Amino acid sequence: MTDKNEQYFTAEPSSQHDYQEISFDFSGKTLFFKTDAGVFSKNRIDYGTRVLLDCVADHYSEIRSGSILDLGCGYGVVGVALKSLDPRRELTMTDVNLRSLALSKENLQRNQLDAEVLQSNIYDGLNGEFAAIVVNPPIRAGKQVVTKMLTEAREHLPSGGMIFAVLQKKQGAPSAEKNLMAAFGNVEILKRDKGYYVLRSTKQ
Template structure:
C-alpha cells in the first residue's frame, strides 16, 4: 500500500508525522490525547466514537464484572475514557496499527492510567473472555473484517457479557444488526444519533 492511499487500518503506516494534541471531557474527567497522521480521526474524537462512549456510559450498570476489550483502539479514546471512570476495571486495548498503539501508550501515560495494550488483527492475539467488547469498526477495511470484528466477539465474551458497536445506518448498521442477531440470537439498537446506531448483543 502506498503512502498516498494508506489507511488507518494499515499495520505500519509510513505517512509523514503530523502530531496533534487536544483535550476531551468525559463524565467529569478531563483527558488529554496526542494523535498523528496515519491514525483514525487525528483532529478530534470522531462523532461515532463519542456516541458509542456516551451510550456505553449510560448502560455501564449492565456490564457484569470482568475485563473490557477495546477492539481497534486507535490512539486509545475508548479504553482511556472507560479506565478513567472505573480505574479498578481491567482494560485491554488492541489494534492492528502499530503507530496507533504507540500513541495509545503515550496517552495512557499522559493521563496517569494503565491498561494492557497489544498488537492484534481482530481477535488473533486476544485471549480470555470479557464482560464487554467495545468497537467502532473500520468500515473502509471491508465487510468481511467488520463482520469478523462483530460476530467474533461471541467467542470472547463472558456469560451475560455484551458487545457494543457503533455504525452509521448508511454504512451498514442494518446489515450488522442482522449478523449480530444471527450470531447472538439477540441485538438491540440502544441509541440512534444523527445516523449513527449503537448496537448491543449479549452472550446468554
C-alpha cells in the same frame, strides 16, 4: 515515499509524522490525547466514538465483572475514557496499527491510567474472555473485517458478556444488526443519534 492511499488500519504506517494535541470532556473529566498522521480521526474525536462512549457510560452498571476490550483502539480514546470511569477495572486495548498502539500507551500515561495494549488483527492472539467488547469498526477495511469483529465477539465473551458497537445507518448498521442477531440470537439498538446506531448483543 509515502503511499497517499495508506489507511489507518495499515500495520506500519509510513506517513510523515504530524503530531497534534486534542482534549475530550467525558463524564465530568477532561482527557488529553496526542494524535498523529496515519491513525483514525487524528484532528478530533469523531462523532461516532462520542455517541458510543456516552451510550456505554449510560449502561456501564449493566456490564458484568471482568475485563473490557477496546477492539481497534486507534490512539486510545475509547479505552482511556472507559478506564477513567473505573480505573480499578482491567482493560485491554488492541489494534493492528503499531503507530496507534504507541499513541495509546502514551495517552494512557498522559491521563495517569494503565491498561494492557496489544497488537492484534481483530481477535488473533487474544486469550481469555472479556466482560464487554467495545468497537467502532473500521468501515473502510471492508465488510468482511467489520462482520468478523462483530460475529466472532461471541467466542470471546462469557455468559452475560456484551458487545457494544457503533455504525452509521448508511455505512452498514442494518447489516450489522442482522449479523449480531444471527451470532447472538439478540440485538438491541441502544441509541440513534444523527444517523449513528449503537448496537448491543449479549451472550446468553
